[in-house]
Amino acid sequence: MFEFDLYRVLSFAFQFLDSFAVIVLATVGLAIIFGMMGVINLAHGEFILVGAYATTLAFHAGAPLVLAMVIGVAITTVYGVILERTIIHRFYGRLLDSMVVTFGISIVMIQLTRIAFGNSLPQISTPFSSIGFGPYSYSTYRVALAGVALLTLVSLYWLFTRTDFGVRARATMQDADTARSMGVDTDRMYTSTFAIGSALAGLTGALYAPARSMNPEMGSGFLVEAFVAVVVGGPSVLLGTPLAGGLLGAVNAGFTTLGGTFIGQVAMLVAAILAIRLMPNGITGLIETIRQKRRERA
Amino acid sequence: MSGRPTTSVVGRVRGRLEGPNTMGNTNGFWIAFAFAVLVFAAYPVLFGASAANRIAMFLVFALLGVSLCFIWGYCGILSFGQVAFFGVAGYTFGIVTINVTNYTGMTLGIVTAIGVSTLFAAVLAYFMFYGGVRDVYVTIMTLVVAIVLHTFMQQTAGSEWAIGDARLGGFNGMVGIGNLGIGVGDVGITFDGVAFYYAALATVVAVYLGLRVLVNSRFGYAMIATREDEDRTEMFGYDTTFIKFVTFTIGGAIAGLSGVLFVTWGNYIDPSQFAITAAAMPVIWASIGGRESIIGTIAAAIAIQTLEFQFHDQWALVIVGSTLVLVIVLLPNGIAPAVRDVLVEHRRPASPAPSEEVGD
Numbered sequence: 232m233f234e235f236d237l238y239r240v241l242s243f244a245f246q247f248l249d250s251f252a253v254i255v256l257a258t259v260g261l262a263i264i265f266g267m268m269g270v271i272n273l274a275h276g277e278f279i280l281v282g283a284y285a286t287t288l289a290f291h292a293g294a295p296l297v298l299a300m301v302i303g304v305a306i307t308t309v310y311g312v313i314l315e316r317t318i319i320h321r322f323y324g325r326l327l328d329s330m331v332v333t334f335g336i337s338i339v340m341i342q343l344t345r346i347a348f349g350n351s352l353p354q355i356s357t358p359f360s361s362i363g364f365g366p367y368s369y370s371t372y373r374v375a376l377a378g379v380a381l382l383t384l385v386s387l388y389w390l391f392t393r394t395d396f397g398v399r400a401r402a403t404m405q406d407a408d409t410a411r412s413m414g415v416d417t418d419r420m421y422t423s424t425f426a427i428g429s430a431l432a433g434l435t436g437a438l439y440a441p442a443r444s445m446n447p448e449m450g451s452g453f454l455v456e457a458f459v460a461v462v463v464g465g466p467s468v469l470l471g472t473p474l475a476g477g478l479l480g481a482v483n484a485g486f487t488t489l490g491g492t493f494i495g496q497v498a499m500l501v502a503a504i505l506a507i508r509l510m511p512n513g514i515t516g517l518i519e520t521i522r523q524k525r526r527e528r529a
Numbered sequence: 530m531s532g533r534p535t536t537s538v539v540g541r542v543r544g545r546l547e548g549p550n551t552m553g554n555t556n557g558f559w560i561a562f563a564f565a566v567l568v569f570a571a572y573p574v575l576f577g578a579s580a581a582n583r584i585a586m587f588l589v590f591a592l593l594g595v596s597l598c599f600i601w602g603y604c605g606i607l608s609f610g611q612v613a614f615f616g617v618a619g620y621t622f623g624i625v626t627i628n629v630t631n632y633t634g635m636t637l638g639i640v641t642a643i644g645v646s647t648l649f650a651a652v653l654a655y656f657m658f659y660g661g662v663r664d665v666y667v668t669i670m671t672l673v674v675a676i677v678l679h680t681f682m683q684q685t686a687g688s689e690w691a692i693g694d695a696r697l698g699g700f701n702g703m704v705g706i707g708n709l710g711i712g713v714g715d716v717g718i719t720f721d722g723v724a725f726y727y728a729a730l731a732t733v734v735a736v737y738l739g740l741r742v743l744v745n746s747r748f749g750y751a752m753i754a755t756r757e758d759e760d761r762t763e764m765f766g767y768d769t770t771f772i773k774f775v776t777f778t779i780g781g782a783i784a785g786l787s788g789v790l791f792v793t794w795g796n797y798i799d800p801s802q803f804a805i806t807a808a809a810m811p812v813i814w815a816s817i818g819g820r821e822s823i824i825g826t827i828a829a830a831i832a833i834q835t836l837e838f839q840f841h842d843q844w845a846l847v848i849v850g851s852t853l854v855l856v857i858v859l860l861p862n863g864i865a866p867a868v869r870d871v872l873v874e875h876r877r878p879a880s881p882a883p884s885e886e887v888g889d
Contacts, residue, residue: 327664328861331853332854342844454805462666
């Protein structure tokens with residue numbers, strides 16, 4: 232039944248890259264805001280929506296695609312900063328309250344988008360052609376996004392570990408009081424980190440503007456993946472996100488290849504539930520525990 | 530409130546219902562409560578059956594809100610999954626009553642539906658709490674469960690998805706579900722129309738009073754201790770995992786009860802009842818009304834659903850969402866505690882607010 236079938240393997244590989252890209256890109260922004268500020272942004276999907284709509288509208292207004300994407304990211308960033316300064320900054324460290332308030336924001340945004348732009352926008356056609364293999368084909372653009380996802384992760388790793396800003400940001404995350412007494416402007420750090428998170432959401436929206444149908448609910452399509460990956464990834468977000476993306480992406484791709492999109496989606500969610508049950512602190516939490524035990528033994 | 534003699538029957542009953550864990554322990558509160566129940570009881574007479582029918586729906590939603598208020602406000606477990614238990618109970622009732630179309634079916638339906646949703650909640654609670662899942666991860670897990678259920682039910686439109694005569698119906702929903710009724714064979718009573726309204730009202734009042742007794746009991750104190758500081762409560766020798774398990778299961782049972790009432794109201798259910806937006810509604814009611822106040826959550830659920838019905842256009846959700854944001858920013862504990870503070874301060878400036886948390 233499961234004889235070796237090259238096309239099937241290729242199909243799995245492309246599906247995996249696609250799922251991996253979606254999960255990582257949907258998650259990074261949310262994960263950074265969660266990891267740094269202890270705020271779960273349930274409106275993250277709608278930040279992606281802002282990025283996607285801004286990109287699409289700019290493109291239809293005549294901007295070339297790349298410029299439209301830059302505009303999309305910029306608008307989402309500004310939008311995120313405004314929201315952070317007016318509402319979200321009150322909820323740092325109040326995890327459950329932050330979820331409720333951002334959920335309110337999300338409802339309002341979805342509905343306002345529907346009122347302003349109707350139930351859909353004309354989609355930008357997907358750039359590049361598709362990769363054909365035997366009787367199948369897969370969109371090159373969607374596979375290429377896996378590369379963008381990796382590049383994003385590497386840049387973020389560099390930003391948070393190799394730059395002065397990153398050191399200050401991580402200091403703020405670990406111990407805001409001490410960081411403040413050492414002369415770090417923690418408020419500014421929070422706002423900048425939130426801006427980075429928003430920009431990443433905007434980037435995700437911009438990148439998927441040519442690959443998904445544009446409707447007011449498109450954000451929730453990303454939110455579930457993002458949530459699940461943040462939780463499965465665990466406390467160390469920069470390492471946790473790619474690991475969770477890899478694990479969940481593989482499950483999703485495997486089951487999608489075997490049984491279709493629906494089975495793939497459900498299998499991924501079930502895998503996430505099992506993963507949380509077996510690793511209550513996520514993959515990186517488990518890694519940390521194992522390290523700790525090794526150190527104690529040594 | 531401790532000076533009241535507890536020898537009289539009224540005093541003993543009130544003693545069980547009152548305590549620092551619930552708001553509204555004064556004579557004034559009980560008079561207002563009795564008045565409110567009377568107004569609701571008179572509603573079908575005053576405004577006719579069809580208006581009452583609409584309110585009945587809001588009462589059913591209020592019960593769903595209560596199921597969340599109980600576990601979130603009193604035990605600190607924020608669940609987005611109450612709609613899952615609501616939906617499971619609704620579908621179960623549908624399956625039973627479509628297959629057994631007499632009073633036995635209805636009675637069996639109620640028992641089975643609440644049983645299944647309670648069991649579902651218990652299994653999930655066991656899985657989570659005994660597996661060490663905590664805080665925000667519990668919230669996300671319950672949300673994922675609701676989403677999985679929604680995704681699954683959406684695609685059951687095909688005729689192969691049927692249990693006996695009951696077709697699950699996918700996104701089209703399940704139709705032809707029986708009424709609320711109790712009896713055996715062909716002998717029994719059906720709660721339809723105005724009778725359904727009174728059944729819903731009686732259920733809400735009974736659940737409210739029952740939960741007041743529960744949260745003011747020793748178990749209730751343990752729940753609140755768990756909410757305030759789980760580790761410390763554990764140190765005092767309480768099995769907090771078990772407390773959370775029981776609380777979550779009871780919450781699932783109440784949500785299941787409201788699910789049964791929901792499907793018997795319109796003889797219909799579809800998966801949109803546990804979509805993400807629907808999953809958020811109990812959280813919205815409890816947040817706005819005051820998650821630590823059962824009566825506040827009931828009032829908020831009825832008020833918000835009425836508002837949504839009145840503004841039944843595209844701006845309704847914008848208003849509900851903005852209200853939620855505004856309330857959380859200005860009154861993080863919701864409206865009910867603020868109202869209580871105003872009333873109590875007016876009446877007895879000297880006494881401290883009764884349900885203020887004990888500081889460290």
